[in-house]
Structure formats: C-alpha cells, structure tokens
Amino acid sequence: MGKTLVLAFYITICCIAFVISKIVISVLIYRRWKRKKVVFEDGFSGGKMVLFRASAMQSLKSDTFLKKTLKLSNKDIIGSGGYGTVYKLTVNESIAFAVKRLNRGSADRDRGFERELEAMGDIKHRNIVTLHGYYTAPNYNLLIYELMPNGSLDAVLQGRSMEKKLLDWPFRYKIALGTARGISYLHHDCIPHIIHRDIKSSNILLDQNMEARVSDFGLATLMEPDKTHVSTLVAGTFGYLAPEYFDTGRATAKGDVYSFGVVLLELLTGKKPTDEAFIEEGTKLVTWVKAVVQDKKEVYVIDSNLGCCPTDEINNAFSIALMCLEPEPSMRPTMVEVVKMLEQIKNNEVVKET
Numbered sequence: 318m319g320k321t322l323v324l325a326f327y328i329t330i331c332c333i334a335f336v337i338s339k340i341v342i343s344v345l346i347y348r349r350w351k352r353k354k355v356v357f358e359d360g361f362s363g364g365k366m367v368l369f370r371a372s373a374m375q376s377l378k379s380d381t382f383l384k385k386t387l388k389l390s391n392k393d394i395i396g397s398g399g400y401g402t403v404y405k406l407t408v409n410e411s412i413a414f415a416v417k418r419l420n421r422g423s424a425d426r427d428r429g430f431e432r433e434l435e436a437m438g439d440i441k442h443r444n445i446v447t448l449h450g451y452y453t454a455p456n457y458n459l460l461i462y463e464l465m466p467n468g469s470l471d472a473v474l475q476g477r478s479m480e481k482k483l484l485d486w487p488f489r490y491k492i493a494l495g496t497a498r499g500i501s502y503l504h505h506d507c508i509p510h511i512i513h514r515d516i517k518s519s520n521i522l523l524d525q526n527m528e529a530r531v532s533d534f535g536l537a538t539l540m541e542p543d544k545t546h547v548s549t550l551v552a553g554t555f556g557y558l559a560p561e562y563f564d565t566g567r568a569t570a571k572g573d574v575y576s577f578g579v580v581l582l583e584l585l586t587g588k589k590p591t592d593e594a595f596i597e598e599g600t601k602l603v604t605w606v607k608a609v610v611q612d613k614k615e616v617y618v619i620d621s622n623l624g625c626c627p628t629d630e631i632n633n634a635f636s637i638a639l640m641c642l643e644p645e646p647s648m649r650p651t652m653v654e655v656v657k658m659l660e661q662i663k664n665n666e667v668v669k670e671t
C-alpha cells in the first residue's frame with residue numbers, strides 16, 4: 318500500500334512537471350512568434366522593409382505602410398538630432414508612428430542603426446520606446462517607433478512642447494521613477510545586459526499618460542553578463558557624461574547611473590546641464606547643486622514650476638541624485654537600488670546612503 322502511494326506521488330509530480338514544461342515552452346514559442354518579422358521588399362527603390370509582428374502592426378498592410386513611409390516630407394518633421402530627422406507617419410486617425418531617418422554613408426551612422434536594431438529588436442517594456450520595424454535602402458535607413466505624443470522631456474522642461482507648469486512634482490516623480498525602471502531593465506533584466514550610453518532628457522520621451530520611455534539606442538552597447546565594462550571611443554552628450562569616461566573610455570552601467578543623476582537634477586531644478594549660465598560662471602549643474610545641498614539650501618534651487626510639494630520628498634530626491642553623481646563609480650548605487658530608493662520616497666521612508 319505504502320509503495321503504491323509513493324509511486325502515485327512520483328507519477329503525479331512527473332505529470333505536473335511535464336505540463337509546466339509544456340506551458341513554458343509554448344510561452345517561449347509564442348513570444349518568439351510575436352517578434353517574427355513581416356518582410357516587404359520594394360523593387361522600385363531597392364529597399365527592404367521589416368515590420369515586427371505586434372498588435373499595433375497587425376491591422377496594417379505592409380505595402381500601404383511602405384508607400385506612406387516613402388512619401389514622408391519636411392511637413393511631417395517632429396524633431397531632429399545629431400544622427401537623423403524624426404517624422405510623424407500618420408496611417409489613419411487613430412494610428413501614427415515616429416520614423417527616424419538616418420542617412421547612410423558614414424560608418425558611424427550605419428553602426429548606430431545596427432546598434433539600435435541589436436539592442437531594441439527584442440525589447441518590450443513599459444518604460445522603453447517600442448521599435449516596430451525598420452526600412453533599409455541604399456542611401457538611408459529608417460527606424461519605425463511608436464509615437465510619443467508628449468514629445469521629449471527636455472522640450473517639456475524647457476516649455477517648448479507643452480505648458481511647463483503642467484509638469485508639477487507628482488508628474489516629475491513619475492517620470493524619474495519610470496526612467497529609472499527602464500534603465501534598470503536594460504542593465505539587469507536584458508540578456509545580454511545593455512548599457513545605453515546616452516541617457517539625457519532629450520532621449521526620455523513621454524507617452525499619452527506622461528509615462529517616461531527611454532529612447533535612442535544609437536550608442537547602446539551590449540554587454541555579456543560576466544563583463545563589467547566595454548571599451549569604446551568617447552561618445553555621448555556633454556553635461557551628462559560620467560567623469561571617469563573621459564579618462565578610461567569605458568562604458569559601464571555606472572556611467573548610465575551618473576547620467577540618470579543629471580536628469581534627476583534637471584527634473585528638480587528645471588535647469589539644463591548645458592545651460593550657458595553655468596559655462597559663463599565656469600561651473601556645472603552638478604557642482605552647483607552639490608554646493609547648494611551641502612549648505613542645505615535645496616529649497617532655493619528647486620524649479621518654481623514644481624508646485625507645492627513635500628520638502629522631505631524633494632530632499633530625498635536630491636540625496637538620490639547626489640548618490641548617482643558620486644565621482645567614484647563604485648560608490649554609486651545600481652539602477653535596481655535607485656528604483657527602490659525612489660519608491661521609498663512615496664512610502665515616506667528616509668533614503669539612506671547605500
């Protein structure tokens with residue numbers, strides 16, 4: 318009787334394990350299928366369009382989409398950066414995309430396009446802009462993203478895209494936390510891990526709910542799990558780069574943490590790290606804020622548009638920013654720790670140095 322029971326127990330365990338393994342395999346196959354591509358060749362211009370299979374793309378006919386993409390003109394431009402121009406592609410009243418055009422010809426730009434595909438091809442996270450597909454032609458490449466209706470954080474902070482006063486402390490806190498979660502996902506959950514290398518307010522886009530989405534992976538570096546750094550040529554944006562990067566040329570996750578610290582200061586003070594006033598005075602946003610915090614005068618430097626906000630929350634946010642901006646990289650928290658500390662702010666817990 319005893320033996321029969323033991324046997325029945327083992328058989329049950331085996332059956333459950335079998336069913337669970339089948340479910341896991343099915344989920345993996347489904348996820349891979351979802352990311353499968355629909356490829357559309359364009360005989361006329363010699364280009365190739367690849368659309369990732371996702372719900373947003375399913376209702377679209379690739380040839381209609383391709384025709385609309387090829388018709389983009391100056392009137393559709395919504396932004397431009399050092400590497401390319403961004404257009405709004407309207408499919409119909411309810412569906413629109415952002416299309417970034419990168420002219421080919423320089424190895425730098427081609428490499429940026431490849432990096433973006435490598436890094437973003439498989440990512441799906443609520444705080445990272447989704448890449449829906451791409452188009453590659455002999456003279457240029459296009460990247461097709463979901464459209465972020467509220468534009469970039471720097472435009473909002475500088476009052477270029479919507480009323481700055483709308484961006485009060487609860488919104489800024491939400492943006493800081495969302496950005497931190499997005500970077501934390503890249504650093505800790507993606508395999509291989511991803512170092513963004515160009516975290517700055519113009520690369521943080523805002524969706525219809527003012528939720529932050531990290532974008533622009535043109536400089537991103539994929540890092541094998543056992544590595545701590547990747548050697549690169551100095552690239553990134555002045556004002557956001559960690560000091561050690563100039564000496565070592567090494568891209569590390571702690572470099573992204575530093576850049577995030579600068580963005581957090583921008584959110585708190587409303588000042589641009591590249592503000593000419595700092596250059597004229599021979600200082601930097603980071604140095605200026607450090608002196609202010611040392612004198613316990615945070616309240617005098619916060620952006621007046623933050624509205625009425627709890628002082629302890631603001632002081633804690635300043636402390637987190639300064640931890641991220643530690644000159645010694647090993648003293649900076651990881652992005653997982655940053656997320657935790659930011660979450661503690663709303664739980665009224667005192668943020669402690671890590």
Ligand SMILES: Nc1ncnc2c1ncn2[C@@H]1O[C@H](COP(=O)(O)OP(=O)(O)OP(=O)(O)O)[C@@H](O)[C@H]1O
Nearest residue numbers: 396397398399400403415462463464465469519533
């Ligand atoms: N998915 C998107 N939805 C809405 N607007 C976007 C999107 N992607 C980019 N933009 C707009 O286009 C602008 C330019 O973006 P882009 O990534 O080319 O350059 P950048 O980050 O501003 O500068 P650089 O690439 O030189 O560092 C952004 O600041 C933003 O306003």
